Amino acid sequence: MTRTDLSPLAWLAGVEQQRRQAGLRRSLRVRPAVAAELDLASNDYLGLSTHPDVIAGGIEALRTWGGGAGGSRLVTGNTGLHQQFEQQLAEFMGAPAGLVFSSGYTANIGAVVSLSGPGSLVVSDAYCHASLVDGCRLSKARVVITAHRDVDAVDAALAGRGEERAVVLTESVFSADGALAPLRELHEVCRRHGALLIVDEAHGLGVRGDGGRGLLHEVGLAGAPDVVVTTTLSKALGSQGGAVLGPVAVRDHLIDTARTFIFDTGLAPAALGAASAALQVLSAEPARAAAVLQHARTLAEICDIPERRGQGAGSSFASPSSSLAEPPESAVVSVILGDPEVAVAAAAACLDAGVRVGCFRPPTVPAGTSRLRLTARASLTTDDLALARRVLTDVLAVQRR
Incomplete structure (x- = not known):
């Protein structure tokens, strides 16, 4: 078979298979105008996109x-x-x-x-x-x-x-x-x-x-x-x-x-x-910014995130069971699960239970650090956070075994 007998895009099939085997295949999902689930994945930190x-x-x-x-x-x-x-x-x-x-x-x-x-x-x-x-x-x-x-x-x-x-x-x-x-x-x-x-x-x-x-x-x-x-x-x-x-x-x-x-x-x-x-x-309404960090702290506590100590290089982290002495530093709450397939399964389980979370895998993050990426919003309600607690507690208990 000569080189001209092959499609110039034939190599894509092999690359796609490698990604699939590594748990790194991505796909697009259509979001409805009014989502039925709680959104903890978007970057609409202040809840202003629909204001x-x-x-x-x-x-x-x-x-x-x-x-x-x-x-x-x-x-x-x-x-x-x-x-x-x-x-x-x-x-x-x-x-x-x-x-x-x-x-x-x-x-x-x-x-x-x-x-x-x-x-x-x-x-x-x-x-x-x-x-x-x-x-x-x-x-x-x-x-x-x-x-x-x-x-x-x-x-x-x-x-x-x-x-x-x-x-x-x-x-x-x-x-x-x-x-x-x-x-x-x-x-x-x-x-x-x-x-x-x-x-x-x-x-x-x-x-x-x-x-x-x-x-x-x-x-x-x-x-x-x-x-x-x-x-x-x-x-x-x-x-x-x-x-x-x-x-x-x-x-x-x-x-x-x-x-x-x-x-x-x-x-x-x-x-x-x-x-x-x-x-x-x-x-x-400058209090919206403070509300983001307040809700991020609640999400971090729900997910049992280790306390971050310091901002510079070499900063240490306490054990996962420790309490948070300081609120999270931003709207982002990162829950590292390690394996990309574990992270994908956890995100899917959250969505099935009514909570949409982000799922970050390589090359977005380093190998071995695939994670759920939760984002806090100023507009989260008490009921929203209660739902997040129920779902995230159950899902992470299974995935962290």
Whole structure:
């Protein structure tokens, strides 16, 4: 048989079989408009995606501007709504300026690629989101991956560099395990070595900081001249889109150089209208952010999660039977089960019992750490938490045998 006798896609069948045997096959499931089960899987941390004001904001923008932006923002897609929201978000998070992208993914790629490049060094935490990883790959910079939250490793990478420019990447709240980055320590190291710090606040906005202004605001680094922030509008703000926040010079540079901005259609006006309304709700109701952490603590207690001690590299964990002396650090409650098939079975059992949870397997998380990923929401009720207790207690008792 010659090479031309085979389909150029024949290799996919073998790859699919390998994934299936490893318990890593993925599939799409249609979500109804009104779910019958309790949702502990989405990133709608503040419960704003269905808030009446948020829906009304999206509808009003749709009526005013139409269904889409109509083109790149550098051509015809830039509306007054885009620029108003950029100012609104920047002021809320304490940054001088902001630039909206069509998603958090494109915002991260645009920021990393445009602010690094050939002849520079990028130092990235091993647990950074795939969008930051892809930014590293596209940057053509030399990339050093450091252990999770290891400040000393970042220090060593920067100290040994030969490049003139360096960028350090981290999430403020890591999406898979909910841990906080040691931002003050990272910033001190970056400042000592003249490096730029880029912080992804996707899971910090709406949850950490004063009234949900993010972890950078909480630790006193909002608006720092050597820090750039990226975030998404699709989690706590219940909409869609992304943004990069920082000095005015950074915004200007991204408009000139970020390919994911220049060659992408502008974010749809309805998404901006909804996000703007969500930010107004959060500003008026700052207690929503505190409610997320309160409910996360309850979920962690239900799942018997070990106490986290400290935020830096090398932090220790108490035994699973210990009580939680501190509330969880974010909306994310990670229940590590190890084997991917065990995690899939546990998630399926939860869904059958009326509770939807996330299921994270490699390559999203390291091998041997497949897990249930629960997310707390400000809008969870007493009845919701009672149902979660019944279902999670029963399911985890079986899976942990």
